[in-house]
Structure formats: C-alpha cells, structure tokens
Amino acid sequence: xxxxxxxxxxxxxxxxxxxxxxxxxxxxxxxxxxxxxxxxxxxxxxxxxxxxxxxxxxxxxxxxxxxxxxxxxxxxxxxxxxxxxxxxxxxxxxxxxxxxxxxxxxxxxxxxxxxxxxxxxxxxxxxxxxxxxxxxxxxxxxxxxxxxxxxxxxxxxxxxxxxxxxxxxxxxxxxxxxxxxxxxxxxxxxxxxxxx
Amino acid sequence: xxxxxxxxxxxxxxxxxxxxxxxxxxxxxxxxxxxxxxxxxxxxxxxxxxxxxxxxxxxxxxxxxxxxxxxxxxxxxxxxxxxxxxxxxxxxxxxxxxxxxxxxxxxxxxxxxxxxxxxxxxxxxxxxxxxxxxxxxxxxxxxxxxxxxxxxxxxxxxxxxxxxxxxxxxxxxxxxxxxxxxxxxxxxxxxxxxxxxxxxxxxxxxxxxxxxxxxxxxxxxxxxxxxxxxxxxxxxxxxxxxxxxxxxxxxxxxxxxxxxxxxxxxxxxxxxxxxxxxxxxxxxxxxxxxxxxxxxxxxxxxxxxxxxxxxxxxxxxxxxxxxxxxxxxxxxxxxxxxxxxxxxxxxxxxxxxxxxxxxxxxxxxxxxxxxxxxxxxxxxxxxxxxxxxxxxxxxxxxxxxxxxxxxxxxxxxxxxxxxxxxxxxxxxxxxxxxxxxxxxxxxxxxxxxxxxxxxxxxxxxxxxxxxxxxxxxxxxxxxxxxxxxxxxxxxxxxxxxxxxxxxxxxxxxxxxxxxxxxxxxxxxxxxxxxxxxxxxxxxxxxxxxxxxxxxxxxxxxxxxxxxxxxxxxxxxxxxxxxxxxxxxxxxxxxxxxxxxxxxxxxxxxxxxxxxxxxxxxxxxxxxxxxxxxxxxxxxxxxxxxxxxxxxxxxxxxxxxxxxxxxxxxxxxxxxxxxxxxxxxxxxxxxx
Numbered sequence: 001x002x003x004x005x006x007x008x009x010x011x012x013x014x015x016x017x018x019x020x021x022x023x024x025x026x027x028x029x030x031x032x033x034x035x036x037x038x039x040x041x042x043x044x045x046x047x048x049x050x051x052x053x054x055x056x057x058x059x060x061x062x063x064x065x066x067x068x069x070x071x072x073x074x075x076x077x078x079x080x081x082x083x084x085x086x087x088x089x090x091x092x093x094x095x096x097x098x099x100x101x102x103x104x105x106x107x108x109x110x111x112x113x114x115x116x117x118x119x120x121x122x123x124x125x126x127x128x129x130x131x132x133x134x135x136x137x138x139x140x141x142x143x144x145x146x147x148x149x150x151x152x153x154x155x156x157x158x159x160x161x162x163x164x165x166x167x168x169x170x171x172x173x174x175x176x177x178x179x180x181x182x183x184x185x186x187x188x189x190x191x192x193x194x195x196x
Numbered sequence: 197x198x199x200x201x202x203x204x205x206x207x208x209x210x211x212x213x214x215x216x217x218x219x220x221x222x223x224x225x226x227x228x229x230x231x232x233x234x235x236x237x238x239x240x241x242x243x244x245x246x247x248x249x250x251x252x253x254x255x256x257x258x259x260x261x262x263x264x265x266x267x268x269x270x271x272x273x274x275x276x277x278x279x280x281x282x283x284x285x286x287x288x289x290x291x292x293x294x295x296x297x298x299x300x301x302x303x304x305x306x307x308x309x310x311x312x313x314x315x316x317x318x319x320x321x322x323x324x325x326x327x328x329x330x331x332x333x334x335x336x337x338x339x340x341x342x343x344x345x346x347x348x349x350x351x352x353x354x355x356x357x358x359x360x361x362x363x364x365x366x367x368x369x370x371x372x373x374x375x376x377x378x379x380x381x382x383x384x385x386x387x388x389x390x391x392x393x394x395x396x397x398x399x400x401x402x403x404x405x406x407x408x409x410x411x412x413x414x415x416x417x418x419x420x421x422x423x424x425x426x427x428x429x430x431x432x433x434x435x436x437x438x439x440x441x442x443x444x445x446x447x448x449x450x451x452x453x454x455x456x457x458x459x460x461x462x463x464x465x466x467x468x469x470x471x472x473x474x475x476x477x478x479x480x481x482x483x484x485x486x487x488x489x490x491x492x493x494x495x496x497x498x499x500x501x502x503x504x505x506x507x508x509x510x511x512x513x514x515x516x517x518x519x520x521x522x523x524x525x526x527x528x529x530x531x532x533x534x535x536x537x538x539x540x541x542x543x544x545x546x547x548x549x550x551x552x553x554x555x556x557x558x559x560x561x562x563x564x565x566x567x568x569x570x571x572x573x574x575x576x577x578x579x580x581x582x583x584x585x586x587x588x589x590x591x592x593x594x595x596x597x598x599x600x601x602x603x604x605x606x607x608x609x610x611x612x613x614x615x616x617x618x619x620x621x622x623x624x625x626x627x628x629x630x631x632x633x634x635x636x637x638x639x640x641x642x643x644x645x646x647x648x649x650x651x652x653x654x655x656x657x658x659x660x661x662x663x664x665x666x667x668x669x670x671x672x673x674x675x676x677x678x679x680x681x682x683x684x685x686x687x688x689x690x691x692x693x694x695x696x697x698x699x700x701x702x703x704x705x706x707x708x709x710x711x712x713x714x715x716x717x718x719x720x721x722x723x724x725x726x727x728x729x730x731x732x733x734x735x736x737x738x739x740x741x742x743x744x745x746x747x748x749x750x751x752x753x754x755x756x757x758x759x760x761x762x763x764x765x766x767x768x769x770x771x772x773x774x775x776x777x778x779x780x781x782x783x784x785x786x787x788x789x790x791x792x793x794x795x796x797x798x799x800x801x802x803x804x805x806x807x808x809x810x811x812x813x814x815x816x817x818x819x820x821x822x823x824x825x826x827x828x829x830x831x832x833x834x835x836x837x838x839x840x841x842x843x844x845x846x847x848x849x850x851x852x853x854x855x856x857x858x859x860x861x862x863x864x865x866x867x868x869x870x871x872x873x874x875x876x877x878x879x880x881x882x883x
Contacts (some may be wrong), residue, residue: 039722043746045823048755048775049799052819052828055720065716072579078437079430080581086718086830087430089818090798130566135574139566140508143559143588149549158544161535 049089060101067111068101071118072128080128198263201251202342205332208244208295211237212329219322223390234321238302241328245299249283249292252341256282262348265289265341271354271780271796273751273788281365282355286374286505288339293369294485295331297376298324305380305405313401319387320380327379334507351780354751357800360778363423371416371443375481377409378446381453382478389522394529396461399470403457404855406474410454414449418844429801429816431716431832433840436585441564442484448557449477452550455603459543462608469550473529474521481556484510487564497781538610545603551781552596559588594646597705600698601654604691605661622660622786625638627653644709651702658695658702665692685853694852700847703839708838710811718818721759722826731833733810738762742770744817744825753777755799757827758818761806773829774802774818811835 042048058064068082075093077084081101084094097118104114120128130136179187215237222230252265256279261267269282269289284293302324306317335341358364382403388398420443420580421433434440453473459466523530536543563580564675571577605619631649639645662681669680685692713732721727721741729737755775761768780796781788805813814832821828 037820039824039826042744042820042823042825044753044755045820046795047746047753047777047799048744048817048819049777050819051822052720054826055718055828056819060716060720070583072581078436078581083430083432083435086716086816086818087428087801089801113400123576125567125577125579128579129587130570130578130580134792135570136578139563139570139578139580139584140588143316143555143562146558147551147555147592150555151548154547154551155539158536158539162537188599 031039050092052089053095058105059098061105063111064098064105065099067105067114068098070115070128071101072126073097074126081179197251197255198253198260198342198344201248201255204244204247204251205292205340205342208241208248209329209332209336211240211244212325212332215241215325216322216329217318219325220320220390223387224317230499231318233326235306235317237325238299238306238321241325242299242303245292245296245328249296249731252289252292253280253283254565255342256280258347259352261350261352262344263341264343264345267345267349267352269352269355271352271751272784273779273781274352274355275360275750276361277359277365278355281359281368284368285359288335288341290368290372291331291335291339291504292341293372294376295328295335297372298328298331298379299434301380302328302375305383306385309401311453313384313397314400315391315393316384316387316398319390320383323383324379330507330511334504334511338504338507340426350782350784354778354780354796357752357776357778357797358427361423361427363419363426367416367419367423369416370412370419374409374416375443375446375484376412376472377405377412378478378481379449380405381409381474385474386519386522389471389526390498392526392529394467394526396464397456398462405448405455406457407855408852410447410450411848411855413443413450414847414851416622417443417447418840418847422841422844425837426803426805428841429803431803431814431816431830431834432711436560436582438564439484439488441454441507441560442480442487444781445484445561446477448553448560448676449480450472452553452557453477455546455553458552459546461504463543465536465543466547467530467532468527471523473550473554475523476557479512479516479519479573480561482508482515486512540606540611540616542603542606542611543607545599546607549596549599549603552592552599555590556596559592560585563588566657586759590643593705593708594643594650597650597654600701601650601657604695604698604733604866605657619657619660619832623653640711644712647705647709651706654698658699661695662692673801689853689856693850693852696850696853697847698850700843700845700850703843703846707836707838707840707843710834710839713835715833717831718829719831720821720826720828722824727829727831729831729833731837735764737813737831737833738765739815739829739831741827741829744820744827751778751780753779755817755820757820757829759804759815759829761813769806771804771806771813771815773804773815775799775817775819776802807838809838812837 007032019133045051065082069080071081073079073081073084073091073094074097075084075088075091077088077091077094079087079094081097084091085098088094100118101114104117109117115127124131132137132140204590215234218230218237219234221227222234252263254260255263255266256270257276259266259270259272265286265288269286270279274282277688282289284290298748302321305320305324309320353683384402384405388394420440424435424750425431425433450473456466456470456473460470481673486505536547538544563584566580567577595654601623602620607615627649630652631645634645634648662684665684666677666680669675669684670677673680673683675683707802715729715732717727717729719727719739721739723741724742726738726740729739731737740760740762744755744757746753746755748754753776755777756772757774758770758772760770777799778796779788779793782792782794783789785792801816804813806813806815812834814831815835816830818828818830820826
C-alpha cells in the first residue's frame, strides 16, 4: 500500500511544477537572446524596387557566371543573363533564368547541356553569339575573308604598280639628267626624309 | 508659340524645296540670281529652324502638356537642365534638333567658305536644302513635335530617369553634331562631282569640316561610353549594342577618310576611294538614324518604333542610287595621277590603315544586320552580341594600332632600309621590352600583352617625333626646348595635332585592355557586415555595409546604401550607391502633396564610383532583402577605366590643335598633286 504524500513531498512537487514553465520560458528567452538581430526595416521599401534575395555562392560561381554571360536574357533588354540580373533590377526574367541555370547545374548538367536546354526552350536567339555552324559561319568568316581578300588584291596591285611607277620614275629621272651628282644625292636624301 | 513653330516648319518645307531646286539648277546653269537665291534659302531655313525650335522649347519650359511631345517627355518637377535636354530626348524633338543644327551648319558653310570655292556653293546649298527637306517632311508627315492632345493632362510623364544624367545632356547633341556635320563634306563631294571640278580644291574646302565632324563624333561616342558607365550600372561602357554600333560606323569611315585624303592631297591618288568614303560616312550616319528610329533591330537605346523608319529607308536607298549614278558618270575624271611605288611606303601603310578601318566598319555593320539577314534566309533571328564582335574586331583593332605607329613615320613613295631602321629601331625595341616585362610580371592574357606592347611602340614613335622636331628647332634656331616645342606644334598643327590624337587613341586601347581583368562580386550584407574583393593589381578591398538612408530630392525619392571601403586594411572612405524612384504629381500645385505623387518609372540605379589611374571601384546597390536594411550589392573592380576618359581628353586636345586657326595652307599649284616632286625638282634646278 502506498504511503500518503507528506507535506514536504507535496511542497517539493508543487515547487517543481511551478518552476518547469519558468525554466522553459527562460531557456527560450536565452535562445532568443543568442539569435542575430534582424536588420532594421526600411522607411519605405517600395522606393528600392522589387525585394531581392540573399546572395548565395551560386551567384558568384565562375562557372555559372561564365555560362550566364553566354545566354541572352529574353526580356528584350539585349543583355546577357548575368549582366541583366546584376544591372536591371526591375527585370524578373533574368533572375528566373538564373534560377533555371542554378537548378540545371545542381542536377549535374554540363555547360553544353545547359545551353542546349535553353536553345530548346527559346531558340538559337538565346545565345549571345551565333553557333559556329552552317549559315552562321558566314557571320564569322565573311569580315575576315573580305579583309584578307581585299588586302591580297591590294598587294597584287601594289606589286603590279611598281612596274608602272618604275617607268614614271625613269621619265622623271630623264627630266633631271642635268642635275649634278651632289644635287641628286641631296634631293634623294630630302625626298626620303620628307615627312608630310 | 507652338503655332508659330508649326507654321515655321511648313514654310521651311517650301523653302527647302525651293533651295534644293535653285541650288542644283542654278549651279548647272550658272545663273547668278538662282545661285544667290539658293544661298539666301539656306539662311532663311536657318532662321525658320530657330523659330520652330524656339516654339518647342517655349512649350517645354512653360509645361504646355497639351502638346503631345511635352506631355510625353517632361513633367513639372523635371529640373530645368533636363527640360532643355528633353528637346532632343524624344523622336520628333530630336528630328527638329537635327534640322536646327543642319541649317546652322549649312548657313555657316555658305558664309565661311572661301570665295575661291564659290563654284561649289550652289550645289552645296542644293544638297543641304534637300537633306533639310527630307527631315522637315518626315517630321510634318510622320513625327510632328507640335502635335496636340485632345485633352491637357495635369502633369507630363517625365523624362526617362536614365536620361536624367549630365552625360545625357551633352552626349546626344555631340553625337548629333557629328552625324549632322558629315552632311557638309558630303555636300561638297556632290558639288565637286556635279561641277566636274575634281581637283583637290573641294578637299581643302572641307578639311576643317571633316575634322570638326570627326571630333564631334569622337566626343559624342566617348560621352556615350561615360554615360553608359555611370548611369546604366552594368560596370561597362561599350556593349556592341546596335545603336552604339551605328555611331561607331561613320566614325570608322570618317577616320579612314581623314587618312586617305592625305594621299590624294600629296599624290593625287585614291580620288574615287575618297568619294566613296565620304559618301559612305554620310550614308552610315543616315543608317544609324534609321536603326535608332525604325525598330528593325532591337536596341536598348532605340526611340519608340514608328513609321519614320520607312522614310529613312526610302531616303537612304534614293541617296545610295543617286550617288552611285553620279560617281559612275564621273569615273573618267577621277583617274589617279600617280601610282603606288612600294609596299613599304606611307601610301601603302595608309592604304592598309584604310583597309582595316573599313574592314572593322564592315564587320560591325555585318554583325549588326546579321540577325535580320538570318531571319530572311533561315526564318529565325540569332543574337550577335559582344562575344562575336570582340572575337572579330580585336585582331583588326590591334593591326590598326600597329599601323598608327607605322603610318606617320614611314617615308612617302618608298622607304629604304635606312629609313625603317632610323624611324623604328627604338620603338620596336621598347615595345619588345614592354612585352617581356609585363609577361615576366605575370600577365598571361595574350591580347593584353600585345596591346600594351603595341601601345608602348606607338607612344615611342610619337615621342621620338616630338623629340626630333624639338631637337631640330633647338639646333637650327637656338630655341629652348619649351619654345621649340610650342613653335614646332604651332607651325605644323595638322601633323603634330594628329600625333596627339594618336596618343589619345593609344590611351583608349590601354583602357580597353583593362576589361580583360575586370572582377565582379555580389554580396548581401546586413549593417556592419563586410565582404572582401581582390583586385587584379593585388589589392584587397573590404566593403562594410553601413546602412540605407531614404530621403526626397528634386523629382525623386532616394534610397542610398553606403559602404565603408578599406584598401589593404587602410580606410579610404565611404561610398554610396542609390536607388531613385522618380514620381510625377497628379495635381499642378507645388510642393506636391505626398498622396498625389505617382510613381513614373521603375526605380533606377546610380552606381557609386571611385577612380584612380589603376582601377575603379564600382558599387551598385541592387535593392534590399524583404524591406530591411540588408542590402544586395554588386562590387566591381574595373581596371584602367580612367584611361578611357583621359584618352578622350587627349584626343580632343589633339583635334583642337589640328583645327586651331592660323595655319597657312600651302598653295596648291595646278598639277602639283601629281606627287609634285618632279615639278619641284625642275623648279629648284631652274633656280
């Protein structure tokens, strides 16, 4: 048979029962005290535009930044995703495209696979430079080819022109046959150093 | 006043049509009364354009929001300086500005041109009147700046915040001055062709105009870069945007013309080519206007899409066909008077300089229009952005830089081995040493090494020229070095001014190199938190977020985020970047009650910039996390940007030296353009 609760025991249990919530409250208060204080609020948040997300390691990841520099933001700004999301803070398209890039990177996709995903979604226009294939090769090679070709033609004309120039020079020399050797030497030196 | 402005435009339409007719007809028939009438027409057009412009300006300054243009681009709280810049901030206003500047230039051309070129002036008046006619007609029938609304709003929509920047007050007028002033050299070229007076006279008549035009374009482009850098907040200054490209194209062809014209003056060569270049420059200035206004190629800088693009396309096609016909019929008169004698000569180097400049112009044009070509051929557009342009143009640009050093020093006709050694031995060695030193210091970027090496080479050639010139004057006249330097430059402004311009170009290239080493870092920081960024020069910057303060300023609500900046552990100061929320007021009362403020545009960003010779610290406040003072920043360390603005300054100084009045132009005798050497020799022999 259980012994009746003594007065001392009853007071102890009552004390413990009263202390428990106080201990819990004080622990919670202590825990709150160790948390970082929230950043002070802005007087008028609407003035700074759309709320921003905290920056994570992904935003500064060279692989992601490099990749986003090759993808065009499709909002119509003409900028690449990286430049747009770090410049036009009103654009919601480039942050969304950034999140997509991050997700694809997290899924283990390679750079080319990520680019291909974007091409499949938005077409080839999503690349900041045309792919070096097919008709696009014309874009890359025409300027260089034109310069080299015209340069080649120019050199050819220069080469051919030497003969005509030699004939002209010979006739000029004939006109100057009366010059003394000293005068001719002086003249040629002057011509050589003629600057402007 | 707007009615007067509108009336002035309609009268200008009639007067420009008359001026075009009497200019060409008077020139062809040599009837003096028609020639005089054509000249008077240009003066009257100038007056009418001023009246029309005054009409629009008064409407803007008096906030006449019943005028659609005023309501679209201004507001009551817009600061006065931006009210003035709103004059050319929109489509139709900028066209009126174009007409104003063109008519002033046309009147100046008639007034200032020496009488010995009088035979060209009626045709010049004809061309400038025709261009004015085109712009006035386009305005009246498609983009009238005086068009009225059926109601009067209490306030206007305001000017785009990105245009509310001091750079934007100066940049567009400068660029317009450059674009528009090309009309004058082009008009003289047409006049020379039509009058069949194709000696070097017309080149002398336009010499200053071409430099003025080129200088304005250069200033306009550089200010545009500055505006993009400080205002757009992306940390760069050139994005190969179609509209940027459109301003670069005529600059390239004008630069080619400025060089090739020297060959025509000295040797009587490249006559056809010079005609092509000056025409091309004018066409490209119109093409740039077409791109900006048609919406055919998307650009962040474009005006609203409108039908004026069709007018410009039609005008451009008519111009190209007309000029092609004129050139074709005058080809026999444009025969070269002498031939190139050597591949190693100044003529050849200038030719290759032209080839590269026009090659770059072609690649830029090609890249700009390739999306449209792709759409026509393949049915879908592609994007041609900075990666393409950099890949194609960097090698060409470096070849051009090399020629900048070679061209001015190499001998005319044919350079001997002795000439080459004398002129280039020291610069080549210095360029090589520079390459070796920076490579040894750890720079690994091939293009950067090459650029710095070539920059040293070109600078050495220029310094060598100045040193030799000063030395020669010191020896011949006993002048002290400062006196000799001043007189050297003063006596041959075109040549030494040109060298200073080249120095400016070299400085630009050095600045471009810095872009290869740019560092970006994003961070979100609570007050008191810091982030470190390593600069390419090895410095460690620490940015500590101080907080965000919000206040009212002029026509905007400002949120300024501040950071304390330490460099290598040493405090260098506090920098701020702002978010600006512009507003308009729903009622005309001032000050505007808070509840009547209406948000006019999305918040714009003002970057915080701190420059020195090595690098810029560029801070952008992106916004805040969930309405708190936890700020999201982008920190950029941008090397060598300051050199760009310095290069622009040097370039302008060089251009002003070249333009400075007082240089006596040596009289060109009949036929001495044919090299001139034989004639001179015979003369000296006779003497």
